Amino acid sequence: MSLNSKNPFLNNKTFSTTAVSKKDEVHQATIIDYNQDMTLSGTINKSLILFLLLLASAIVVWWLAFNGMNPIALTIGGAVIGLILVVIAAFKPQYAPFLAPGYALFEGLFIGGISAIFEAKYPGIVIQAVGATFVTFIVCLGLYKYKIVKVTEQFKSVVVAATLAIATYYVLSWVFSMFTSFVPVHYGNSLMSIGISIFVIVIAALNLFLDFDRIEKGVAQKMPKFMEWYGAMGLMITLVWLYIEFLRLLSKLNSKN
Template sequence: MNSNNPFLNNKTFSTAVSRKDDVHQATVIDNNQEMTLAGTINRSLILFLLLIASATVIWWATFNGLNPIVPAFGGAIVGLILVVISAFKPQYSPYLAPGYALFEGLFIGGVSAIFEVQYPGIVTQAVGATFVTFAVCLGLYKYKIVKVTEQFKSVVVAATCAIATYYLISWLFSMFTSFTPVHYGNSMMSIGISVFVIVIAALNLFLDFDRIEKGVEQKMPKFMEWYGAMGLMITLVWLYIEFLRLLSKLSKK
C-alpha cells in the first residue's frame, strides 16, 4: 500500500527512479542533482514561509473589511488544480509547489479569519496543536518508536479512504437533500469523528516521512525535494483544518 498522500505514492517515486535509471551508463551523474533530506527540509521551510505570508495578507485584509470567502474559495480551487497537475507532472514541482503554497495560504488565511471571528483565540490553539502533533510524530518516527510497516500503511490508507468517501457522500447529500451529516454540530458523535480524523491525519505524517526517507535512499531526482515538501504541506494543512473544526465544536459546549 502507498502513502495516501497523492504526492508521496510509490508510483510517482518509482517513475522518478526509472527516469534516472534510463541515463546511459557512460553519463556522469552529479550527486548534487539527487534528492537529499536537507534539501527537502529546506524546500518545506520555503513553502511554509510562503503559505504564512499569503495567509497573513488575507488575515490582515479580513480584519480590515475584506470578505474572506472569495479568496479562501479561490485559493482552494487553484491549489487543488496545482496539486492535480503536480501529481501527473512531478518534474514541474519546483514551479508548482511555491504557487500551491501561496494559493493555499489564501485558503488558510480566509478560513482562519472566519473561525477567529466566531471563536477568538482558536487559531492560536489550532496552530499550536498542529505543530505539537508534527513534532511528536517526527520524534516518534526518527527514533523508530513507530515503525511504518506494510500493515501500518494498509490500515492508515484504508482509514483515510473511508474518511474521504464519507466526507464526499455527506457533502453530496447535504447539497441536494435536507440531510445533516453526523459530523456537523457539537454532539459527542461529531466530536468523536473529529478526533478520529485528526488521529488518521497524524498517522499520515508517518507515511509521508517514510516516503521522503525512501526517496532520499533511492537517490531520486532533485525536483522530488519540492514534490515531497509539497506533499507534506498538504497533510499539515489537512491536520490544521481538522484541529480548527474540533476546537470549534468544543468551544460550543
C-alpha cells in the same frame, strides 16, 4: 495510485523504485537543476520555504479580513487553484519546483481566509489550532526518527484504508447534504461529531508517518533533485489537512461553552 500514502502526492508512483530508472530520462527532458540527487536537508529547506510562502499569503488575507474585506472569494479561489496545482503535480512531478511555491501561495489564501472566519467566531482558536498542529508534527517526527513507530506494510494498509473511508464519507455527506435534507453526523457539536473529529485528526497524524517514510525512501533511492520540492509539497498538504481538522474540532468544543 498505489496505497503507500493517502497524501495525493506521496502515493504517486514517482516515489516507487521504478522511478529511479526514469531519472536520466527526466534529466534530458528538463533544464531544471536535476543534476543532483534528492537529499533530506534539501527537502527540509524546501519545506521551510513553502511554509514561509504559505504563511505570508495567509497573513495578507488575515489582515484584509480584519480590515473589512470579506475573505470568502480569496478563500474559495485559493482552495480551488491549490487543488488544481496538486492534481497537475501528481501527474507531472518534474514541474514541482514551479508548482510547489504556487500551491503554497494559493493554499495560504485559503488558510488565511478560513482562519479569519473561525477566529472571528471563536477568538483565540487559531493559535490553539496552530499549536496543536505544530506539537503533533514534532511528536510524530520524533516517534518516526527514533523508530518508536515503524511504518510497516500493515501500518500503511490500515492508515490508507481509514483515510479512504474518511474521504468517501466526507464526499458522500457533502453530496447528500447538497441535494437532500440530510444532516451529516459530523456536523454540530454532539459527542458523536466530536468523536469523529478526533478520529480524523488521529488518521491525519498517522499519515505524517507515511509521508516521512516516502521522503526517506526517496532520498535512499537517490531520486532526482526536483523530488525535494515534490516531497515538501506533499508534506505541506498533510499539515494543512491536520490544521483544518484541528480548527473543526476546536470550533465544536468552543461552541459547547
